[in-house]
Amino acid sequence: MTRVHDMGGRYGDGPVRPEPQGVPAFAADWHPRALALTVAAGGLGKWNIDMARHAREALAPRDYNRFAYYEKWIAALADMLVSEGLVSRAELTDGQGAAPGPEGPAAGPVTVQKVRQMIANGAPADRAASAPARFVPGDRVRTRRPAANLFVDGGHTRLPQYAAGAEGRVLRVHGSHVLPDRSAHKLGEGAEPLYAVAFAASALWARPEHPRDEVVLDLWQSYLEAV
Amino acid sequence: MPHDHSDHDHPHALLPPDPALRVKALETILTRKGLIEPAALDEIIDTYQNRIGPQNGAQVVARAWTDPAFRADLLRDATAVVADMGFYGRQGEHIVAVENTPEQHNMVVCTLCSCYPWPLLGIPPGWYKSDAYRARAVREPRRVLSEFGVELPEDTAVRVWDSTAEVRYLVVPMRPAGTEAMDAAALARLVTRDSMIGTGLVTAP
Known part of the structure; x- marks a missing residue:
């Protein structure tokens, strides 16, 4: 089974509360600092987006549930800085950090120029095809069940529980993309064909709202089998 | 293992x-x-x-409404088309545009985290990242839409896109009636952030 973040379809969360249009306002002064620290630290080059997502998902459920959004980011950032050897536990405890010696910082430094490049260039996930695409639009497919990482027990996957074992049809082929199940655990990129797969709401939910409603998920080839 | x-x-x-x-x-x-x-x-x-916010996506939508060749290109390969307008980068490396019609309404969520097309819409609003939206948008999209004041006709199907990969979805809302005389710049001012996520409709002024 997967983790606390995998909440699609869950009951009990109450109403959605809309907000004014436009650029969202930050609810507290530390929110933009948390965003900026997390984005900037990505520029240290020690982790990819899949590792960062997994670090947030691997928070203890009690922390994931009580932390505000950017608190999750900051907690995961602290965990990754330690696991990647950039910051020590002692430094987290005393909240200071030693100035670099003559050899310079251990990574970076992340500069204004560097963050401009990161924001402008992004990190494309498409790769040259490493395996032929098994499916074409219109094909019927079934997702694997249970939704789980096949390489690491409790590891990262992007197949939500609510869509595990469901039958749908391929809508479009996105090309080959890095497989998060490997990338999150430093097991290589393992790029695979990625598909948008449409599921009838009735294939996912006990009481669908409408007979023609659908949910579409982007799913890697190894998540799917032919029907 | x-x-x-x-x-x-x-x-x-x-x-x-x-x-x-x-x-x-x-x-x-x-x-x-x-x-x-x-x-x-x-x-x-x-x-x-x-610098980066929903005004970017609004320009794309308004141009799609006023330029049929651009609309066709956008629906075929949005990444290249919006990059030509200067909208590319972090959390927008792979863009797909999905168009609302009287038959089908599109709505975007990320149930597993908070994936969102940053170069086109900026950072997501709080509700998009909330447990309530992430949990409910896939199971009861019409009830969620009603909380945004949106009621769809009974014969409009809802297609919810759960952003589980690095593909980011932009909803192209329907152009409202009564805006035939407006140019792209004026139309862009009508296009709301929520309409490009699919939790809002665009209305004439």
Whole structure:
């Protein structure tokens, strides 16, 4: 089974509360600092987006549930800085950090120029095809069940529980993309064909709202089998 | 099979409990160690508060409404088309545009985290990242839409896109009646952020 973040379809969360249009306002002064620290630290080059997502998902459920959004980011950032050897536990405890010696910082430094490049260039996930695409639009497919990482027990996957074992049809082929199940655990990129797969709401939910409603998920080839 | 070691090691608990102090401590550590320049943080905040936001996506939508060749290109290969308009980068490396019609309404969610097309819409609003939206948008999209004041006709199907990969979805809302005389610049001012996520409709002024 997967983790606390995998909440699609869950009951009990109450109403959605809309907000004014436009650029969202930050609810507290530390929110933009948390965003900026997390984005900037990505520029240290020690982790990819899949590792960062997994670090947030691997928070203890009690922390994931009580932390505000950017608190999750900051907690995961602290965990990754330690696991990647950039910051020590002692430094987290005393909240200071030693100035670099003559050899310079251990990574970076992340500069204004560097963050401009990161924001402008992004990190494309498409790769040259490493395996032929098994499916074409219109094909019927079934997702694997249970939704789980096949390489690491409790590891990262992007197949939500609510869509595990469901039958749908391929809508479009996105090309080959890095497989998060490997990338999150430093097991290589393992790029695979990625598909948008449409599921009838009735294939996912006990009481669908409408007979023609659908949910579409982007799913890697190894998540799917032919029907 | 290896077990996920992160379950046994949560160094973040060493930081102060108050979130503002946690952020401050991490900022102090990272800048003192020379890993991050303080000005780089200000650059990121300035970018997402003042330069990148839903006004970008609104330009794309208004152009699609007024230029049939652009609309066709956008629906075929949005990444290339919006990059030509200068909208590319972090969290927008692979864009797909999905068009609302009287038969089908599109709506975007990320149930597993908070994936969102940053170069086109900026950073997501709080509700998009909320447990309530993430949990419910896939199971009861019409009830969620009603909380935004949106009621769809009974014969309009809803297609919810759960952003599970690095593909980011832009909803192209329907152009409202009564806007035939408006140019793209005026139309762009009508296009709301929520209409490009699919939780709003565009209305004539």
